[in-house]
Amino acid sequence: MAKPEEYAERKTELAGWPVTIVTYRLGSTYHTTIDNTDPGAWVVKAQGTTKAEAETKALKDAQALLEKVKKNKPPTGCTSVPGF
Amino acid sequence: MAVQTAPQTKQDVLVSTDWVAQHLQDQAIRLVEVDVDTKAYAEGHVPGSVGWAWDTQLCDTLRRDIIPKAKLEQLLGASGIDNATTVILYGDNNNWFAAWAFWQLKVYGHEGVRLMNGGRKKWIAEGRELVTDVPTSPPKTYKAKDPDWSIRALLPEAMSASAKRAAQLVDVRSPQEYTGELLAPPGLPETCQRGGHIPGAKNIPWGKACNDDGTFKSVEDLRALYGGAGITGEQPVIAYCRIGERSSHTWFVLKYLLGYTNVKNYDGSWTEWGNLVAAPVEKP
Numbered sequence: 001m002a003k004p005e006e007y008a009e010r011k012t013e014l015a016g017w018p019v020t021i022v023t024y025r026l027g028s029t030y031h032t033t034i035d036n037t038d039p040g041a042w043v044v045k046a047q048g049t050t051k052a053e054a055e056t057k058a059l060k061d062a063q064a065l066l067e068k069v070k071k072n073k074p075p076t077g078c079t080s081v082p083g084f
Numbered sequence: 085m086a087v088q089t090a091p092q093t094k095q096d097v098l099v100s101t102d103w104v105a106q107h108l109q110d111q112a113i114r115l116v117e118v119d120v121d122t123k124a125y126a127e128g129h130v131p132g133s134v135g136w137a138w139d140t141q142l143c144d145t146l147r148r149d150i151i152p153k154a155k156l157e158q159l160l161g162a163s164g165i166d167n168a169t170t171v172i173l174y175g176d177n178n179n180w181f182a183a184w185a186f187w188q189l190k191v192y193g194h195e196g197v198r199l200m201n202g203g204r205k206k207w208i209a210e211g212r213e214l215v216t217d218v219p220t221s222p223p224k225t226y227k228a229k230d231p232d233w234s235i236r237a238l239l240p241e242a243m244s245a246s247a248k249r250a251a252q253l254v255d256v257r258s259p260q261e262y263t264g265e266l267l268a269p270p271g272l273p274e275t276c277q278r279g280g281h282i283p284g285a286k287n288i289p290w291g292k293a294c295n296d297d298g299t300f301k302s303v304e305d306l307r308a309l310y311g312g313a314g315i316t317g318e319q320p321v322i323a324y325c326r327i328g329e330r331s332s333h334t335w336f337v338l339k340y341l342l343g344y345t346n347v348k349n350y351d352g353s354w355t356e357w358g359n360l361v362a363a364p365v366e367k368p
Contacts, residue, residue: 001131001213001214001215002128002213002214002215003211003212003213003214004128004208004209004211004212004214005211007208007209007211009209017270022205024208024209026127026128026214031127033121035177036269036270036271036272038258038269038289038291040177040178040180040291041120041177041269041271041272042120042121042176042177043270043271044271045121062271065271066270066271069266069270069271070267070274071265071266
């Protein structure tokens with residue numbers, strides 16, 4: 001049985017997307033999770049023996065994932081089944 | 085018209101992390117973790133909790149549907165839950181899939197079910213104990229009631245709500261999904277052919293119902309949030325999102341925290357509507 005310690009949460013941007021980074025230590029392992037803030041879906045997570053190691057891994061993976069997100073053209077009005 | 089309210093109130097459906105910490109040995113309850121990230125449970129969970137996977141255990145894995153009755157009975161029984169057990173659900177992402185499980189338990193008529201306010205995030209942020217061992221308990225016999233379809237909307241009802249304004253549609257996805265700029269939340273798979281929203285739907289993202297620590301906002305704040313958008317409970321409400329879990333969260337808020345009586349979750353959601361041939365789509 002262990003208690004999470006050093007819980008830290010911060011918000012930033014990756015590849016133009018707002019993300020929330022959460023890191024805590026459980027025993028000797030640091031756990032980092034990065035979600036996409038809105039809607040808050042889990043995106044990536046990583047573990048490391050130091051906080052920096054865990055966050056660096058997670059940030060790298062999240063950056064790569066979020067760079068692939070496609071944006072459609074901004075809507076121009078109320079239409080039906082417009083196609084892209 | 086007077087606002088209709090359900091008999092259940094906030095106290096009946098939410099428990100705090102403090103309460104859970106004090107009831108870890110309580111044999112009348114069963115803690116269940118349900119996460120978006122199905123590997124999170126194995127990394128550490130609240131002592132005594134069992135883990136359910138939303139993508140294999142809380143659904144029909146043959147056709148797209150909620151968990152079948154027999155499968156639910158088996159899952160609950162194997163989890164040490166009988167009809168008298170109070171199920172305390174919690175999970176990541178401010179209880180997204182915990183709310184999904186809550187909704188399904190209510191479909192099958194389970195009386196005692198609550199959410200741990202703040203979910204996994206708050207438990208961890210507060211530095212509370214986590215374990216990795218899976219609890220063992222004697223299996224029990226669970227008998228589910230016939231499904232209560234009054235809390236679930238299928239496609240025809242969603243279509244009627246849109247075409248005839250028979251119910252208020254609430255799209256709880258992000259504004260960028262609502263406008264069609266995104267087909268899925270960043271980092272998640274795109275599961276639809278078209279972006280936009282169901283004609284007539286109002287956009288109230290699910291997360292607006294939560295505080296930063298993952299807990300639900302006060303009833304007063306929630307009433308202002310939804311009431312301010314015209315969702316007052318005077319008309320039937322149908323909530324939807326992409327696959328039905330975020331909308332379970334909003335369904336929970338509207339039905340159990342605000343007490344609206346006629347609220348349904350359209351779990352087909354945008355993954356269904358956004359793939360329909362010739363279905364009307366509104367942008368933005």
